Amino acid sequence: DVKVTQSSRYLVKRTGEKVFLECVQDMDHENMFWYRQDPGLGLRLIYFSYDVKMKEKGDIPEGYSVSREKKERFSLILESASTNQTSMYLCASSSWDSNQPQHFGDGTRLSIL
Amino acid sequence: EDQVTQSPEALRLQEGESSSLNCSYTVSGLRGLFWYRQDPGKGPEFLFTLYSAGEEKEKERLKATLTKKESFLHITAPKPEDSATYLCAAYSGGYNKLIFGAGTRLAVHP
Numbered sequence: 001d002v003k004v005t006q007s008s009r010y011l012v013k014r015t016g017e018k019v020f021l022e023c024v025q026d027m028d029h030e031n032m033f034w035y036r037q038d039p040g041l042g043l044r045l046i047y048f049s050y051d052v053k054m055k056e057k058g059d060i061p062e063g064y065s066v067s068r069e070k071k072e073r074f075s076l077i078l079e080s081a082s083t084n085q086t087s088m089y090l091c092a093s094s095s096w097d098s099n100q101p102q103h104f105g106d107g108t109r110l111s112i113l
Numbered sequence: 114e115d116q117v118t119q120s121p122e123a124l125r126l127q128e129g130e131s132s133s134l135n136c137s138y139t140v141s142g143l144r145g146l147f148w149y150r151q152d153p154g155k156g157p158e159f160l161f162t163l164y165s166a167g168e169e170k171e172k173e174r175l176k177a178t179l180t181k182k183e184s185f186l187h188i189t190a191p192k193p194e195d196s197a198t199y200l201c202a203a204y205s206g207g208y209n210k211l212i213f214g215a216g217t218r219l220a221v222h223p
Contacts, residue, residue: 104156
């Protein structure tokens with residue numbers, strides 16, 4: 001079974017802090033994704049990566065950056081956390097084959113105080 | 114603009130009461146329609162992929178169907194363990210990027 005592991009289930013940070021969310025997948029997938037999920041808005045794509053050191057902006061990249069130094073690991077960085085970034089963050093991975101689904105981690109619930 | 118809309122937002126059923134969830138999409142060049150189940154505090158879990166109008170897929174009490182404008186998730190004789198949020202997502206190409214609907218929260222009561 002595909003396993004996508006997010007380093008923290010719950011995280012509380014203060015405004016202005018630099019925040020790192022980590023994600024690791026064990027299926028040698030090429031593609032990795034970061035989403036945020038808010039009530040009534042569904043999942044919105046922040047950034048994705050299709051290869052090591054490659055990244056593409058999603059629909060809501062402002063205030064975020066990402067890093068992919070190894071194929072299995074994809075990090076989301078909040079450069080200067082703000083209260084409107086309080087949300088559930090979900091990481092996903094998929095193979096290059098578009099017929100294959102994305103597989104998700106269990107999420108990190110991030111609160112910015 | 115590509116868009117996916119799910120209805121209803123929430124649905125309450127009695128155990129054994131069959132119903133359907135709707136997923137309408139306006140996506141140019143749909144290449145796949147995905148259904149996921151999400152339990153509270155968990156990430157979405159993959160259920161089905163549909164690729165072309167007329168296609169159907171089944172898993173236990175769930176059956177997903179696809180037309181040119183919408184997809185349905187039919188739930189037959191649901192049980193309380195079917196309670197979850199059901200998400201649909203459309204894929205139109207490009208690095209496997211998905212467009213998600215906001216989900217339907219299903220509650221099945223004994």
